[in-house]
Amino acid sequence: MTAADDLARLAAVLREEAGPGLTFMEVCGTHTMAIARYGLRQLLPAGVRLISGPGCPVCVTAMADLDRVLALARLPEVTLVTFGDLIRVPASRGTLAAERAAGADVRVVYSPSDAVRIAAAEPERQVVFAGIGFETTAPTTAAALLEARAAGLSNFSLLSLHKTMPLPLRALLDLGETPVSGFLLPGHVSVITGTACYEFLARDYGIAGVVAGFEARDVLEALLMLVRQPEPGIAIQYTRAVRPEGNVVAQRLLEQVFEPSDADWRGLGVIPGSGLTLRAGFADADAARRFTVDPGPTLEPPGCRCGEVLRGVTDPAGCALFGARCTPEDPVGACMVSSEGACAARYRYRGLDDA
Amino acid sequence: MRITAVDGSRATIAVEGLEQECSVMLVPTAGVGDYVLVHAGFAISILDEAEAQETYDLLREISAFDERDDAAPDAAEHGGADRAPDDDHAGGDDRR
Numbered sequence: 509m510t511a512a513d514d515l516a517r518l519a520a521v522l523r524e525e526a527g528p529g530l531t532f533m534e535v536c537g538t539h540t541m542a543i544a545r546y547g548l549r550q551l552l553p554a555g556v557r558l559i560s561g562p563g564c565p566v567c568v569t570a571m572a573d574l575d576r577v578l579a580l581a582r583l584p585e586v587t588l589v590t591f592g593d594l595i596r597v598p599a600s601r602g603t604l605a606a607e608r609a610a611g612a613d614v615r616v617v618y619s620p621s622d623a624v625r626i627a628a629a630e631p632e633r634q635v636v637f638a639g640i641g642f643e644t645t646a647p648t649t650a651a652a653l654l655e656a657r658a659a660g661l662s663n664f665s666l667l668s669l670h671k672t673m674p675l676p677l678r679a680l681l682d683l684g685e686t687p688v689s690g691f692l693l694p695g696h697v698s699v700i701t702g703t704a705c706y707e708f709l710a711r712d713y714g715i716a717g718v719v720a721g722f723e724a725r726d727v728l729e730a731l732l733m734l735v736r737q738p739e740p741g742i743a744i745q746y747t748r749a750v751r752p753e754g755n756v757v758a759q760r761l762l763e764q765v766f767e768p769s770d771a772d773w774r775g776l777g778v779i780p781g782s783g784l785t786l787r788a789g790f791a792d793a794d795a796a797r798r799f800t801v802d803p804g805p806t807l808e809p810p811g812c813r814c815g816e817v818l819r820g821v822t823d824p825a826g827c828a829l830f831g832a833r834c835t836p837e838d839p840v841g842a843c844m845v846s847s848e849g850a851c852a853a854r855y856r857y858r859g860l861d862d863a
Numbered sequence: 864m865r866i867t868a869v870d871g872s873r874a875t876i877a878v879e880g881l882e883q884e885c886s887v888m889l890v891p892t893a894g895v896g897d898y899v900l901v902h903a904g905f906a907i908s909i910l911d912e913a914e915a916q917e918t919y920d921l922l923r924e925i926s927a928f929d930e931r932d933d934a935a936p937d938a939a940e941h942g943g944a945d946r947a948p949d950d951d952h953a954g955g956d957d958r959r
Binding site: 591750 | 886888889890891900902903904905907908910911
């Protein structure tokens, strides 16, 4: 028995049971990638559509925030440390990669703890970690901040661009421009948050959600769970990693270090309470307070429909720039840069992932 | 990724035969032998072996109902060939 047989079986049952006109949205870059890589769209019945939402952390980062990161990187005393995905994302004027080529000290790390190690090794540098990501990543940044504090490192600071997942789903539904029958809820975010934060989907909007894993079988099984739910509710398919209560230790750490703040989302605008800002007790390590920069006016790339793609309104292939002027090698918009972006995934697996 | 050693909040994990380090600060109960999910250098969840075996509930259920004779080996592969289909998932008449 092969995995392909498993998928064929699940797909066959889905075809049997799924009614027409179902649109399911995933809100996790890793799901975007998995769906494209495994060619799952081509296994789905004609009545089931899979769309991407605001689930790619780099993609949802607003232009103004990207500009702030670049402005910080330009400060001669600053070593700007971040995750790899961010380096090539176009800001209003250039990218971090271009700043690095022009002499800025920009470094890519795998873990926020690596930034703390850089700060310890190079005490003469002001090490700023640009923290981007949802609830999965924010606790690792919080932990790194505590590591820096415990080591007495005064040259480490954090620019928190962290965001939380549930509120943009509400914002999206309130816009009412995307008909969503159900959500494939993010697996790794939910490892931290648990499921209570999604209950409002069923309660207030009558929309079901299933927390899904990242194998092809996980995604198809979660879709089948969505199709089979007699009444909208929140369920977990990814039970091997996600508990209903989430990771309580990580939740406490988030609570200790961060407080909710307004955050600017590409495509959705400012969503009150959807960001994570350092609490007053950590103000000394807040790069937003430590450094004064002038990022200049924001400029959106003409013709880029990344914002609409992130709301699930426009299919990546529906953008005139897609695959023509905008490719992973020469991206115009953030959704084509990040490996988790809807446009990048569609482009990389074109032919296999056509909607 | 399986934990092979723990020293305070640091753990050694085996990844495809290679040893790597991660922090277990976010999963303080993790111990040697546990499988963990690692993100950005931090273990964030201990993978539940029992749950891992039940992972593909629906798939097994479908296989169990499948008329083909080769359904059984598949179920065994996931570690629960003789487990009855979940009540939550069984039956099909009330589905939308």
